[in-house]
Amino acid sequence: MADAGLFWRKAKVLDVWEQGDPRGLAACLPGLEPERGDTVIVKKYASAFFGTTLAASLQVLNVGALVICGVKTS
Known part of the structure; x- marks a missing residue:
């Protein structure tokens, strides 16, 4: 969470998703683990596009459809 900026400071309860947290909620679900070569x-941050390479990665790969797996926290 060291690079999560103000979002992390405002929502400390999000530590449940931190890598290495003993609750294990940051782990991939069985069957949804990324494979070698997956992006x-x-x-x-609150937006999946802000501060990430998501938009650029989708454009470079010419992605026409996307499946997103995860959770909503707010």
């Missing part, structure tokens, strides 16, 4: 974007 994984770590969302650090």
Whole structure:
């Protein structure tokens, strides 16, 4: 969470998603683990596009459809 900026400071309860947290909620769900060569974007702010390479990665790969797996926190 060191690079999550103000979002992290405002919502400390999000530590449940931190890598290495003993509750294990940051782990991928069985069957949804990324495979070798998959692009994984770590969302650090409320928007999945802000502060990530998501938009650029989608454009470079000419993506026409996208499946997003995750949770909503707010």
